[in-house]
Amino acid sequence: MINNKPRIAIYDFTDCEGCETKLVSLREKLLLLEKKVDIVNWRLGQEYFEAGPYDITIIEGAPITRHEVDLLKELRENSKILIALGACAALGGIPAIMPEKDRKYWYEKIYTSQYAPRGIDAVPLSAYVKVDFSIHGCPIDENEAVRAVEELLAGKTPSYRGYSVCFECKQAGNPCRLLENKPCLGPITQGGCGAICVSGGSPCYGCFGIRDEANIPALRKILEKFADEKEIERYFSMFHSRTEDFNKNKEK
Amino acid sequence: MDNIYLPQKVKITKIDEQSSTVKLFRFSPIEPSAFKKNDNDLVFNPGQFVLVGEIGYGEAPFGPLSSPYEAEYMEIAVRKAGAVTNYLHSLKNGDEITMRGPYGNGFPLDFIQGKDMVMITGGCGIPPIAALVEYVIKNREKFGRIYVLYGARTPDEILLKEKIEEWKNFGIKSIITIDKPAPGWTGPVGFVSDLVKEIEIDEANAVATMCGPGPMMDALEKILRPLGISDRRIFVSMERKMQCGVGKCQHCVTGDKYVCMDGPVFYYDEIEKNHD
Amino acid sequence: MMLVINDKNLEVFIEKLKEKFDFFDIRNDKLPFKKYFFPPVQEIFTRNPLSKSKTSDLKTAKTPAKFVLFGLNLPQLEALTQLDEIMQKPNEDFFYFQNRKQSIVIGLIDVEIDAMPGGDIIFQKIGEGKYKVWAENAKSKQIIKENKVFFEEIEDEEIESARSFELSEGAEWSKTMRELLADSENLANAVAWSHGHKIWDELAEKCLGCGICTYVCPLCHCFSIEDRVGLDDKCSRCRKWDSCVLPSFSRIAGGHSFRPTIKERYYNWFYHKFVRAYREFGKSQCVGCGACKKNCPAGIDIQEILKTILEDYKKVMSDV
8 A cells, every 4th residue: 555544535426425324334344444544535434634644545426517617627636546346436326327318308397497406417426537446235235345455455456346246146055037038237347246136136337337349239139028128228218328337348 | 195285395595686577586485495306307307387475465487597407496586466476475484375386298308308499588488498407507408509599678677697597607698689679788679580690500409498478489480480490490588467376266277278287388389379 | 684774763753863963954054075075165274474475373274073965866976976086086075074084874765775885884775664773884884773663674575566756856867877887988978079160169158157056066166265364464365166167267367368268168067967977987977966966057868968969970980
């Protein structure tokens, strides 16, 4: 690591703060972390704020206002390592489900044409700046967040899970949803979540991001057996339709 | 029951910075005081590898570059490239690390005796070749003419300069090339056909040994083929993803071969047509 | 004379075993029995460093208490015997046998056998509520001796007529598969020949590369080693199932992959099972259990693939 005790800042843009809450839920592990790093700027968790530069900046949420975009660029300049925390920062997440065009329609419909929105398009951090690592999930898995920080502190490059959700899903003892003709994005999604959604009876919407070299057309073919085009799009648009990894792999 | 995954502790006794990214580490066993010798009365066969690292950081394969007759210590060259090598670079003299091995086959010491030998290496592939040179030096009368062709990316990245200088005293001719022209460099650039003129061997009684990435194929086409050394007499040390080192994890497999067990040294014609 | 047990006594016997040992009934497991010997994730070494530089306190994973694995069927028993062999050669896998040696494996089968295919005790269904008991090693004989009230010795002939059993789900598939596997040399030759066959292109389009087939296979045994330095400074080394169909499997530091496409990786999976396994161990690393077919979300059926290859291979060979 860069300093003996690296300076960490945790920022949030537009989101639900659920991922930061997951960090707070680390409780005693946060105290262990405090021995290794100085968290010098965390709006949600602290009362004092130190200005940059920072060794590591962790950002939650999607930048959707001009102000947030400018702050993001400034943080990038001031940070040695920039980490996206959670699906909104890493993939665009919930704010990005709706494309700009549809958003305009609803603005008018709900708030009338007099409304002047501050928001511009919702896209991942990586649309504006270089992101060194993404801690995935909606919300994140706090143990995966710890793992990323541990790897950085040990002088390693944080690593992504190279396997699909299926590995952890099988360990959890779940029956395969796809074999039961229920939609699931597990096979094309990175593991690390412990298959928490499938274990709880939900489909996997892919919040951990597209797995390396995922075969999206093959999954689409399976989904087409029991879901119509619109439903499939709904699944893919939840976290993926607007990410680079998805668009790179969606066609052969 | 022996535990094939349990490493032995070793202590770093010397660290030498070779270039901006490469450090040479010498380490010695903590207990017992010397490394065990094999049937050839060597600590390892040149071309074999050891897995060096630390619990928490991982293990990586390295071909020792020290003399295989040296039982007090081994030396490896470590290029900063990943978790294990970054960790090793952060250590200092006296620190403890772990080691497993030596593993694999090594160069065929019986077969190469009595022959002329062309050794070709590039980048960080020089350690096993250096160990082989040390073996040759100790058994000089059993070998014919020996050439070492060593390709580095830049003059800064040439490793083991002092050793290479010493080898001259034992009639070992080294030719160092760099990949691209550099200011102040007067030596050859790339493994070019011209180098063939500097090598005199008895092609009917010559072997070649190779280790390293990059320009190796060039060397084969432009130098070994014109010299008339047949594929059956070319021994190549292969690189694959290596994890367990003992034929279990399946990462290093190519065709029917385990690089960790059957290799890392293969006849060139044995692997040429392998699919991965 | 043969040893038999009826189903009521079998239940009581099992209860007795549960009192004495950890007991796992594998029949409803999603992952194969291998996980009890070779867990999906296992911490194999840990150390608590006094300082960064000392390799102090290296601890090896603890040996578990003795345990019973219950309910292996015929292909699973065969797979166990084969996995033991794989883990034995050329170097004994310490962590596999550390668990394996603590196990008492009980098979439950409904087909005819001439000899024990594997495991310590086998209950072979020979009629309504009746099982023939196979137990040949000292460990299993001892357990039966301790519980002899539940067992009964009868004349061999008595069961001949009572022997009838129903085919379980997938039995037909397994039967065909096992016929193909009987000539593993031919399979090896055909799969080796098939490199470049268009079927691998078709599979590359279909396969999700999720790795499920390798996880549910009782014989797949690839793994990765992962190290971790915890926030509490505890350092550990884990071994974790890996899958050769995943892109990271043969990728080295720097990003180069020796099998860059799913087509190459999927073929490698077949090559290992049917070609390299044959050359290394004299038989395919497949027991025809059908788990890969049953669990593949893309519906890939390895038997269909093998049949296609075998057919084309046969044609080509007869043309020569």
